Amino acid sequence: MQWNIQALVKRFNGKLFNSGYELLDDHHVDHLCTLTAGKPGGIGFLHHPKYSVELYQTQASLVLVPEDFRPTQPAAAILMGVAHPYRCFALLMEEINHSRMDAKVGVELPAYMGQQVVIGANSYRGAFSYIGNHVVIGDNVKIYPQVYIGDHVTIGSDTLLYSGVKVADYTVIGRRCILYPGAVIGSGGFGFFTNADQSYQRIPSIGNVVLADDVEIGANATVDAATIGQTSIGQGTKIDNLVQVAHNVEIGKHTGIAAQAGIAGSTKIGAYCRLGGQIGIAGHLELGDQVTALGRAGITRSFKKGQVTLSGTPAFEHSKFLACYAQFKKFASSRRKDI
Amino acid sequence: MQWNIQALVKRFNGKLFNSGYELLDDHHVDHLCTLTAGKPGGIGFLHHPKYSVELYQTQASLVLVPEDFRPTQPAAAILMGVAHPYRCFALLMEEINHSRMDAKVGVELPAYMGQQVVIGANSYRGAFSYIGNHVVIGDNVKIYPQVYIGDHVTIGSDTLLYSGVKVADYTVIGRRCILYPGAVIGSGGFGFFTNADQSYQRIPSIGNVVLADDVEIGANATVDAATIGQTSIGQGTKIDNLVQVAHNVEIGKHTGIAAQAGIAGSTKIGAYCRLGGQIGIAGHLELGDQVTALGRAGITRSFKKGQVTLSGTPAFEHSKFLACYAQFKKFASSRRKDI
């Protein structure tokens, strides 16, 4: 890929710092780079002034810097001030991603497709991918090698399913979703009756999973089908690697859940929540909108909508938790006292 | 599917509440539903009287209710009192599941099969499934697409292996087991010698995994092969998604282990234990029968057979943990005191 520097100035409403350069119309950059690994032709960005040493040493040709940044040393690179260097840079990253994806079109053989399957235009089916019966797939959907899609599944346009994703029968997936490698959508829920002899009698899952638009599910994460009804994940919600979402869980819009978190059965989570890595939430609870749980919190009761921030197991208000923990740590030096 | 209502009355020893209905011999229901999403032809159930508002509003045709339930309002649905509404309902769910499974028969091509493989009657091998050499598979085994089965594996009758399950060489799997998508059975154990230069020397695994009858292993869960000998999971034990069972672990019968739990190497767990989500158990320990560990407990010593319930890390008796934690939480208001 190539980006004309003059065009980038216009696009990002940028301002060039090093007027000493004679910037020709055909001056361009051709790859993205970090400042430390920068090479001629590369474009990098200065995320924070504390990295400005790297800026003055980089061999990259162009660096996006905050518009209020003022260089204190000469730099070999052309510096372009923009409102949000990282966001501008991310747009270029996204262009690269898109160009890779657009190149994935057609079918690699062998690929398996059942009966009564509808697939939209511009889609990709990788080798050894499997699509069951009665499946409807939108335009521009990319199905990587070794993906499994069961029967009666619906997938919206522009959705990506990376290698080894497994989608069980009756799952509904929205548009522009991303399912990372090995994610499992719609596995059987973990629910049992206890028999008189204390053995288990499985409660089957005949419900499904519904992912709204713009949902992302991380690598090797698991989302179980509802016993009956739906396990649902709201629009724009992002779920990281190795997260467990149990049967009949409902998650609202634009919530983020970091790696290895686990949410037990039938729990409801609101919109705009931020749940840290390795948190756990017990079953049959409700978290309102905008709840934040810091990494490893263990949530054992419901919390209402609000800006509460949780820590600890069982979890409570983070600032209080820190105060308690500070006292707890003092025990080390007072351990001979009789408390 | 269709269920004749008169037949259901007999089967579940049920009692119809709404005698105003004239129930004809050919009156039937044809799908399962929740009360809130109920539609004509549907059968639902009332799990708990607190949901009785849903009962009076549902459009389902038939609702299973507790036999001692007395409606306080008219309901459009036919109400059938039964001893255990959810269990009766689950039997119908299981019928649906079975009918889906029974339809899976034969081989989808391409599928790979090694030499000296024996497969029983009525089995299914999905496309891109792989079976190595010297494998013995019982009747009615369903091998979904993209399953991997190594050499010298034995699988009992009526076992299900969902898509992307991986079964390593020499694994033994019982009858009526369910392996959910992406589960890995028999991966190499995590054991090393430390060399003089502090690098690691792997201890290979030449043992195997033995799953007894009626075992379930959740999606993307991992069970490592024994270094030598067996990693074994007893009859009827159910393991949830993303659980780690390390090399040489032995688990008894009818134990339940919830999602993301982890059991380190060579630990022995008894029968009828209940281990919550995200618990961890250190290596070389023993838990007796009927031990309960609540979610996120971190178990660092052995516990004998008994009705102990564990919490915290390191874990101890739950009721004591709660008392300690209640005191811990008071520190927030006393943090300026000198303890």
Added chain:
Amino acid sequence: MQWNIQALVKRFNGKLFNSGYELLDDHHVDHLCTLTAGKPGGIGFLHHPKYSVELYQTQASLVLVPEDFRPTQPAAAILMGVAHPYRCFALLMEEINHSRMDAKVGVELPAYMGQQVVIGANSYRGAFSYIGNHVVIGDNVKIYPQVYIGDHVTIGSDTLLYSGVKVADYTVIGRRCILYPGAVIGSGGFGFFTNADQSYQRIPSIGNVVLADDVEIGANATVDAATIGQTSIGQGTKIDNLVQVAHNVEIGKHTGIAAQAGIAGSTKIGAYCRLGGQIGIAGHLELGDQVTALGRAGITRSFKKGQVTLSGTPAFEHSKFLACYAQFKKFASSRRKDI
């Protein structure tokens, strides 16, 4: 396999205890076993004198014992004193493993291979394995069935990729690495901008993952690609099942990370660290060399190089944690006091 006993004496610099045996030149053992499951022809080992009862009862033909061990009862087996019985035994285990691996050569059909792929001698490609374009693979690499390898990937010689491993574009893998079933290398990182409306804007990953020589990645573990630059894992580092390594993490040489641990984005971990199961490390931290974190520790700040051992969440020095926790546990009996 067969091992001549006289040859083993020489190889391990061993000493036979039971001089009553007339050891013939063609005396050999032909399989490895535990003492309890020992059968004629088997070779076992005595790990610790506390298991010596098993030694006197075993039916194995040959047992490796510590060279300073003195039998107090007659044993049916030939006893061979060696410096490190388990290490010697593990060498024989490794031989078995190698012989299994050496037998894996050639291509099982169908297997998919893109354009401009170079594969070394003596390699194996299992059925339904997928290799993209512009891939370079060294000698003796074993690619099990259903492995996915994206474009522009490099894999060093003698590396094993077990079934269902997924390797994303641009990944670099060293020599003698082992990737266990279902491991995902190079998935997209979990990084987002928050838009003005509180929805998320993904930051794409255009970096990659670099695994040095002798790295092992456990079953269903996930290692995310760098946003830009590299997520890197140093030589000889061993990572267990279901571990999460986030984008831009850097891990030094010969570090061990046990199952279900999670390391958040951009954190740097030194060499020779020992990180227990289910530990969590927050993002943008630095752990120096030789840091030990016990199982379930939650690390929320950086720690310098040194022999520190961490416990708790937030984690601090283990011995202090134990002292604090001992006091915490006393609250159960003092809970009516006003602290």
